[in-house]
Amino acid sequence: MDARTCALQLLDERNNRLSLVASSGAGKAYLNKPDVIISESFLGSVVRLKKPLQIENVQISNAYQQQDIARCEGLVALLSVPLVFGSDAIGTLNIYKEKSYVFSNEEINIAMALAEFSALAIEKARLLERIVESEELLRQNEKLSALGLLAGEVAHEIRNPLTVLKMLYHSLDLKFPENDPRTEDVRIMGEKMDHLNNIVEQILTFARNAEPQFKPSDINKIINDLRILVRRKFAQQNVQLNLQLEEDLPKVKADDQQLSQVFLNLTLNALEAMPNGGTLKIKSSSSKTTKTKNKPTHIQIEFSDTGSGMNPELRKQAFSSLLSSSKPGGTGIGLAIVNRIIESHGGEIKIESSVKGTTFNVLIPTNSQ
Structure with missing residues (x-):
């Protein structure tokens, strides 16, 4: 098609915008252009209508909102075709020429075929990304489950001797004069055993997954x-x-x-x-x-x-x-x-x-x- 610039924009449904994700032949001004608002733009119409649209000269067309960028980049004719997957438009494929031009039906069909392949590739990539994320989440859950089982076994082994230690500690009924430094030591010993007991119980709760x-x-x-x-x-x-x-x-x-x-x-x-x-x-x-x-x-x-x-x-x-x-x-x-x-x-x-x-x-x- 002797294109001056080609660009791929994908739909961000949450923000109702089209964002540039890939391009060929684009200059700095085009690469830095703001996202396109779906409800207020020519390219948004391509997404909404799910059909190709073209402009013979974007530099003088009121339908095109970024005329300054077009002049700076030397972009004139535009053919925009939707990327459609299933029943949803997920973006646009935009083809620019550097002179005033009307794209033929054959050229439009070629662009539509390219857009169809692009949409399929993008959705496959997104699916693969979701699969990878799901597998990572599954690995984390399996790791956490295994950790819980191991922790439960360890906690059971700790709890029995800890219970004996606490019983012996309380049976000794250790009391010292108020100014004796061992009084503070005894208090800390009791606190730390309680602290350790709390940790053991928390681990067991985790391992049991109590309802x-x-x-x-x-x-x-x-x-x-x-x-x-x-x-x-x-x-x-x-x-x-x-x-x-x-x-x-x-x-x-x-x-x-x-x-x-x-x-x-x-x-x-x-x-x-x-x-x-x-x-x-x-x-x-x-x-x-x-x-x-x-x-x-x-x-x-x-x-x-x-x-x-x-x-x-x-x-x-x-x-x-x-x-x-x-x-x-x-x-x-x-x-x-x-x-x-x-x-x-x-x-x-x-x-x-x-x-x-x-x-x-x-x-x-x-x-x-």
Whole structure:
């Protein structure tokens, strides 16, 4: 066709735009051109109508929105054909010539054939990408499952001698004068055995994949109970707690104890991220959709800290970690267990992070079962 420039643009349905993904013969101005809005452009018409359209001279046509770029690049005639896969248009193949021109039916048919092959190749590539992502997710799940089984075996082996140690410790009833340094040693020994016992129980919970015991639950009450539990630790670290709890939240079917574990873990993670003080905001709110009118469909709980944030690699691996052990003495269950609990409630948890802090968004449907 003696084309001056060829370009492939793909549809971003979420943003209602066409984005340039590949080109041949394009200059800098064309490569840097903004995305095309579907509802306001000639190329968008090609997608909407799912049929080829052409312009004899884009430099003087009011239908073409990027005339300055066309003049800069020496683009004149344009043939744009849709990339169609199944019943959906997924993009456009654009062919430009450097002079005024009317494309023949034969040329249009050739371009349509190229577009058909391109659409097929693109969808195959997308399918392969989804397969790779699914396989990676499956490997991660299998790895996590194997880790849970192994951890369960190890925890069982640890729990028996630990139980004996605790019984012996309490039977000794070690008491020393108030100023004796061994008093503090005894106290620490007791705390550490309790800490180790908590870790063992958390691992066993993970390995058993215990089913939640659902009942009507008040999210705000769970959060307020948590505030009482951790207020001393907040004071010790000079961390301010900012509660923003929506009044009259609908109750959800949930396991209070499991959600308490989740909220406690997210709170302790936030405290670990703010060793020198800061603010933790815990916000509860209900969300609605137009389909359900005034009936809330989800309860959202946000945990936002003012720590240093999480790097991308840590965020990527966050839900693969069995235990929260980023700081010595941490007692929270790991985010892998947090994620499992939320999923068992039919919900989801997401992480947003920057240098200004991290936010965990927990979303629980009001009809959890």
